[in-house]
Each structure stands twice: as structure tokens, then as C-alpha cells.
Amino acid sequence: xxxxxxxxxxxxxxxxxxxxxxxxxxxxxxxxxxxxxxxxxxxxxxxxxxxxxxxxxxxxxxxxxxxxxxxxxxxxxxxxxxxxxxxxxxxxxxxxxxxxxxxxxxxxxxxxxxxxxxxxxxxxxxxxxxxxxxxxxxxxxxxxxxxxxxxxxxxxxxxxxxxxxxxxxxxxxxxxxxxxxxxxxxxxxxxxxxxxxxxxxxxxxxxxxxxxxxxxxxxxxxxxxxxxxxxxxxxxxxxxxxxxxxxxxxxxxxxxxxxxxxxxxxxxxxxxxxxxxxxxxxxxxxxxxxxxxxxxxxxxxxxxxxxxxxxxxxxxxxxxxxxxxxxxxxxxxxxxx
Amino acid sequence: xxxxxxxxxxxxxxxxxxxxxxxxxxxxxxxxxxxxxxxxxxxxxxxxxxxxxxxxxxxxxxxxxxxxxxxxxxxxxxxxxxxxxxxxxxxxxxxxxxxxxxxxxxxxxxxxxxxxxxxxxxxxxxxxxxxxxxxxxxxxxxxxxxxxxxxxxxxxxxxxxxxxxxxxxxxxxxxxxxxxxxxxxxxxxxxxxxxxxxxxxxxxxxxxxxxxxxxxxxxxxxxxxxxxxxxxxxxxxxxxxxxxxxxxxxxxxxxxxxxxxxxxxxxxxxxxxxxxxxxxxxxxxxxxxxxxxxxxxxxxxxxxxxxxxxxxxxxxxxxxxxxxxxxxxxxxxxxxx
Numbered sequence: 001x002x003x004x005x006x007x008x009x010x011x012x013x014x015x016x017x018x019x020x021x022x023x024x025x026x027x028x029x030x031x032x033x034x035x036x037x038x039x040x041x042x043x044x045x046x047x048x049x050x051x052x053x054x055x056x057x058x059x060x061x062x063x064x065x066x067x068x069x070x071x072x073x074x075x076x077x078x079x080x081x082x083x084x085x086x087x088x089x090x091x092x093x094x095x096x097x098x099x100x101x102x103x104x105x106x107x108x109x110x111x112x113x114x115x116x117x118x119x120x121x122x123x124x125x126x127x128x129x130x131x132x133x134x135x136x137x138x139x140x141x142x143x144x145x146x147x148x149x150x151x152x153x154x155x156x157x158x159x160x161x162x163x164x165x166x167x168x169x170x171x172x173x174x175x176x177x178x179x180x181x182x183x184x185x186x187x188x189x190x191x192x193x194x195x196x197x198x199x200x201x202x203x204x205x206x207x208x209x210x211x212x213x214x215x216x217x218x219x220x221x222x223x224x225x226x227x228x229x230x231x232x233x234x235x236x237x238x239x240x241x242x243x244x245x246x247x248x249x250x251x252x253x254x255x256x257x258x259x260x261x262x263x264x265x266x267x268x269x270x271x272x273x274x275x276x277x278x279x280x281x282x283x284x285x286x287x288x289x290x291x292x293x294x295x296x297x298x299x300x301x302x303x304x305x306x307x308x309x310x311x312x313x314x315x316x317x318x319x320x321x322x323x324x325x326x327x328x329x330x331x332x333x334x335x336x337x
Numbered sequence: 338x339x340x341x342x343x344x345x346x347x348x349x350x351x352x353x354x355x356x357x358x359x360x361x362x363x364x365x366x367x368x369x370x371x372x373x374x375x376x377x378x379x380x381x382x383x384x385x386x387x388x389x390x391x392x393x394x395x396x397x398x399x400x401x402x403x404x405x406x407x408x409x410x411x412x413x414x415x416x417x418x419x420x421x422x423x424x425x426x427x428x429x430x431x432x433x434x435x436x437x438x439x440x441x442x443x444x445x446x447x448x449x450x451x452x453x454x455x456x457x458x459x460x461x462x463x464x465x466x467x468x469x470x471x472x473x474x475x476x477x478x479x480x481x482x483x484x485x486x487x488x489x490x491x492x493x494x495x496x497x498x499x500x501x502x503x504x505x506x507x508x509x510x511x512x513x514x515x516x517x518x519x520x521x522x523x524x525x526x527x528x529x530x531x532x533x534x535x536x537x538x539x540x541x542x543x544x545x546x547x548x549x550x551x552x553x554x555x556x557x558x559x560x561x562x563x564x565x566x567x568x569x570x571x572x573x574x575x576x577x578x579x580x581x582x583x584x585x586x587x588x589x590x591x592x593x594x595x596x597x598x599x600x601x602x603x604x605x606x607x608x609x610x611x612x613x614x615x616x617x618x619x620x621x622x623x624x625x626x627x628x629x630x631x632x633x634x635x636x637x638x639x640x641x642x643x644x645x646x647x648x649x650x651x652x653x654x655x656x657x658x659x660x661x662x663x664x665x666x667x668x669x670x671x672x673x674x
Contacts (some may be wrong), residue, residue, distance in 0.1 A: 060605040266612035268397040273610040275603035
């Protein structure tokens with residue numbers, strides 16, 4: 001059987017904002033998988049802010065992409081045919097399948113996904129997977145929230161932020177979410193049980209933080225960096241923790257640099273600022289997923305999925321993460337489940 | 338017996354650079370100490386970058402000073418007369434005696450100093466005291482340097498930096514010191530055994546760090562903040578540690594703010610950035626001082642003292658810490674030993 005692959009490859013490294021010229025669409029006929037190989041059909045492709053980090057010219061926590069290489073992307077799919085002893089046709093798998101419909105691989109780095117009774121397939125990215133691992137590891141293993149503490153989460157209506165905030169609520173904290181539209185704020189407060197929310201586009205972040213955090217901030221889960229980080233730093237309590245999951249304001253280098261006023265608070269307030277990347281903590285996945293599944297079944301945690309149709313839409317869909325028009329986990333439906 | 342006190346009081350909170358108008362000289366006749374009180378004559382007053390932090394209008398890790406209050410300062414002195422059961426005339430003590438010749442106190446916060454055979458009195462500030470505690474706690478308890486690692490220290494010819502760098506050398510690290518004159522660099526390399534030094538006023542910090550740290554930087558002991566911190570961040574290794582002892586570039590607020598280019602490295606390199614203040618770690622002093630005294634006796638660690646004569650010189654002497662004209666520990670000799 002013949003498979004026609006469709007894929008987005010790197011045409012230019014990104015400088016500043018993403019641009020259609022960064023990508024090129026290609027089609028190719030794939031050979032049959034050889035002995036030891038497996039052919040995967042992608043179903044859902046995850047779009048994440050870190051996709052932009054991968055597109056620069058410099059190596060980051062993963063090597064820089066090469067021109068002509070398929071765009072890197074985490075996806076889940078099904079095994080279409082297998083010449084690999086560990087995989088069978090029909091297996092559900094996830095891994096760095098890339099921005100393409102099919103992948104032929106020797107299976108290195110591929111994870112078999114369990115069938116979760118009662119959960120849609122998208123839960124593997126909305127509640128579990130790299131999103132759930134990032135939210136749980138960052139909030140619990142680094143942040144260590146204690147009952148009664150005040151926790152602030154930025155990009156709180158994003159995939160990671162919305163879970164991280166709910167986890168802190170489950171741990172008995174006051175949780176203030178920062179987001180960019182009234183709709184997002186309403187969702188966080190009414191459906192996700194956030195204590196308070198701040199629409200940073202309509203309110204003064206500094207003033208609203210002071211109002212909602214009268215006892216200061218003990219723990220900040222940062223997805224944004226820049227001006228937001230700077231403002232929060234100055235309202236942290238002594239010995240506060242800043243968990244840096246991402247800095248989306250910094251990914252598009254032009255015009256996003258910020259003159260920091262309050263880094264000195266790191267010393268005077270004896271803050272701990274810790275960056276992390278979930279790939280380092282795969283050993284922690286079982287701990288995280290057991291909690292997250294349990295909380296979901298108890299009705300304590302929710303997630304939202306936004307699905308965009310078709311691999312062809314991927315470059316334009318990715319922009320939604322940077323212009324604030326997305327809520328929850330953003331996915332591309334590459335093919336039918 | 339009558340004692341005429343001389344003191345510097347706060348005339349204006351500092352904004353931007355320090356200015357003679359920040360201080361006012363006063364003299365006063367002191368009463369006899371009452372029951373439960375002790376009268377101390379100051380001998381050596383310690384001048385530290387953090388003095389500037391204390392002079393702002395806002396509370397920091399200590400409350401802001403009030404107008405008319407004696408300038409805060411750590412000093413060592415002798416008990417002249419005591420009505421306090423724990424102190425006797427002649428005892429050597431240290432504490433927040435302030436920028437003044439005499440202090441009458443109930444003894445709260447005062448420490449009795451041991452007589453160290455073979456050490457000059459100034460060793461209590463040059464090698465031990467808050468300087469030794471800061472260097473040892475920051476480098477060992479937070480930084481945890483491992484043999485073979487590459488360690489960078491800024492303000493390396495300062496009191497804390499010079500000890501911190503030597504401690505990392507004792508632990509088997511490659512230590513690169515950043516300082517602002519060739520004389521300081523020569524002292525660090527020839528007398529204190531630093532692996533390499535960088536005169537940041539004559540060399541490109543970025544280029545010299547790349548040359549002297551071909552394997553990247555594992556641990557950065559920061560006394561400076563701002564541009565220096567930003568440049569070092571970008572050459573840190575994955576999972577590196579940044580110990581923030583101070584940010585002297587940020588204390589004089591005007592003109593010292595920096596547009597950070599490389600804070601995103603906190604995420605992509607999974608860095609840990611930790612601020613601290615030695616006052617929180619007094620319990621650790623015995624551990625630190627035992628090591629430091631031992632290393633000194635074995636000839637493994639050195640310190641330098643710069644003594645300026647007379648309390649009247651204090652405001653102008655303090656400027657030496659900010660214009661880079663001081664090496665090692667800066668002290669005012671308030672009265673004879």
C-alpha cells in the first residue's frame with residue numbers, strides 16, 4: 001500500500017514574529033516500512049508556545065532545526081503498519097511525529113498511549129501528556145504550594161496555566177489568574193474555580209495584584225516573562241518561589257524586550273526562580289497523570305480543547321498562541337481518529 | 338564618666354546615587370547606661386554595598402530607615418561599661434551599632450566575638466562575620482560547587498567575591514573572576530589563585546567568558562546584576578545555578594536599568610536563580626567560620642582589608658564601593674583597638 005505524506009518543512013529560521021515564509025509545504029510518496037520500522041498516521045498535532053523556541057537559529061533545550069527538515073511537533077497517532085516487534089497496527093502512540101501526516105520511524109522516543117476509558121483521545125494532550133506533566137511538575141514538584149498561600153498564574157487560560165491554577169486550588173491556595181480577555185477570565189473564575197482573575201489588557205496588573213493579593217504573592221507560575229514577570233516580582237513575599245514554565249512574551253524577539261525594574265527583589269526578598277522543561281522529568285509522568293486523572297474523575301479539574309481542522313492550517317493556527325485568541329489546549333486535527 | 342557621641346543620621350532617603358545631603362553629622366552627650374544596658378565603643382565600622390539598599394524610601398529585607406535615625410551599619414567594638422549581666426567591660430562585640438562612635442543598648446542582636454589567637458581584629462569582618470558567612474553560605478550551601486565545574490564570580494575583588502571565588506577553588510573548580518582594574522585582576526590571579534580573570538572595563542565580557550569557559554558556566558556567584566548577569570546567563574550550562582548575593586549595579590536606580598536579552602535562558606537551560614541574605618542564616622555561621630579559619634591557617638584562603646580613618650570619612654568612603662576604587666573589605670576605623 002502506498003502512502004502520500006504531506007508535511008511542513010523549515011524554509012527559514014524564525015526571526016521576530018512568525019511568518020508564512022518560515023515554512024514550506026511538501027508532499028511525498030512514502031516507501032513501505034522496513035524491518036524494525038513502524039508507520040504512524042498522525043491524528044492530533046499539539047501546538048505549543050515552545051514551537052516558536054524551536055524555530056530559532058540557535059540551539060535551545062533541543063537542537064535548532066535544519067532548513068528543509070520537517071517542522072518539529074508533538075503529536076499522537078495510530079500505527080498503520082509495523083515491522084517493529086514492540087508495535088502493532090492500531091496502537092495509539094505519541095511522540096515528536098512532526099508537522100506531517102505520516103512518519104516512518106524505528107520507534108525511538110515513541111510512547112504507547114493507554115486507552116483511557118471514558119476519556120476522549122484529546123485528553124492525552126489537554127489533561128495528560130506534556131501539558132499535564134508541565135503543569136503538575138512545575139506547580140507541585142517545584143512550586144510546592146501550601147494551603148492558604150497566594151498563587152499567581154500568567155497565561156492562565158492557556159493549556160498549562162489553566163491546569164496549574166486548578167492544581168494550586170486543589171492544594172488549598174488562593175489563585176489569581178492573569179489572562180487577556182473577559183471571556184477567558186470568566187471561564188477561569190466560573191468554571192475553573194480560580195479565586196480571582198485579572199484581564200491585563202483592561203486592568204493595571206500592578207493595581208489589581210495589590211487588590212487581590214493583600215498578603216503578597218507566595219508563588220508565581222510564569223508562562224509569560226517580560227513586563228508581567230517584572231510586575232509580579234515586586235509583589236512577591238519574602239522567600240517566594242517563581243516557577244518559570246515559559247516566557248511567551250520573549251519568543252518573538254523584536255519589540256518584546258523589557259527593561260527590568262525589579263530583579264533586585266530576587267535578593268532583597270530571597271526569591272527562588274527556577275526554569276524547567278518537562279522533557280527532563282518523564283520519570284514523573286506516572287505521578288502526575290495518576291493525580292490528574294483522579295482529580296478529573298472527582299470533578300475537581302477541567303480542561304478545554306480547541307481543535308483546528310487540517311494540517312494545512314498549522315502555520316496560521318500557531319499564531320493564535322501569540323495573539324491571545326486561543327483558550328485551553330490548541331490542536332490540529334491531522335486525520336480522523 | 339561622660340561620653341560624647343558622634344554620629345551620622347539620615348537626612349534624606351537616597352534616590353539614585355548617594356549624595357552628601359543624605360547624611361547629617363550630629364554630636365550628643367550620652368547618659369550613663371541604666372540597669373540592663375551596655376555602652377559600646379565602636380572600633381571598626383563595616384561598609385557594604387547593602388548600605389545603599391538600606392537607604393531607600395521603601396522597606397527591603399530590613400525596614401527603611403527613618404529621617405533623623407542613625408545610619409544603620411554593622412560594626413565591632415568594645416564594651417566600655419555594662420549594667421547588663423551578659424556583658425563585661427572589655428568584651429568584644431559586633432552588631433548593628435550604626436554609624437556612630439558609641440551605642441547604648443539592651444544587648445538585643447549583639448554578638449560577643451571570640452578572641453582569635455593569631456588573627457587581627459579586622460579578620461572578624463575580612464574573613465568571618467557577615468562577609469565570610471555570605472561567601473560560604475552562598476557558594477557552598479546554595480551553589481554547591483563540584484570538582485571540575487566552571488564557576489564565575491562578579492565583583493570578584495570585593496570582600497565577598499574574593500572569598501567566594503577562593504572557596505570554589507578549594508572545592509576544585511575552575512574559577513573566573515570579573516573585576517574592574519588590572520591591579521584587582523592581578524591580585525585575584527597571583528595571590529588568590531583564581532584560574533582566570535576578566536577586566537570588564539577593558540575586555541568584552543562576552544568574548545572573554547567564551548574564551549575562559551570553553552565548557553560553559555556551571556555556577557555563577559553574582560554580586561552585580563544588570564548587564565553582567567545578562568551576559569553570564571547566556572553562557573550558562575543546562576541546569577546551572579545562579580547564586581545572587583547582590584546586584585550592586587542596581588542599587589543606584591538612575592541609569593542603571595538594563596534591557597535583559599537573555600532571561601529566557603532561565604527556561605531553556607533550566608537554571609536555578611536564588612537570592613539570599615546572610616541574616617537569615619546565622620545558624621550556619623559556625624559551619625562557615627570553622628571552614629574559613631581552617632583554610633586560612635592552612636594558607637588556602639586570603640583576604641584584604643582597606644581601612645579608612647575616622648567616622649567623619651564614612652559617607653565619602655562608602656562611595657568607593659560604587660566607583661570600584663576599593664579592593665577587599667572596606668572598613669572605617671572609628672576608634673583605636
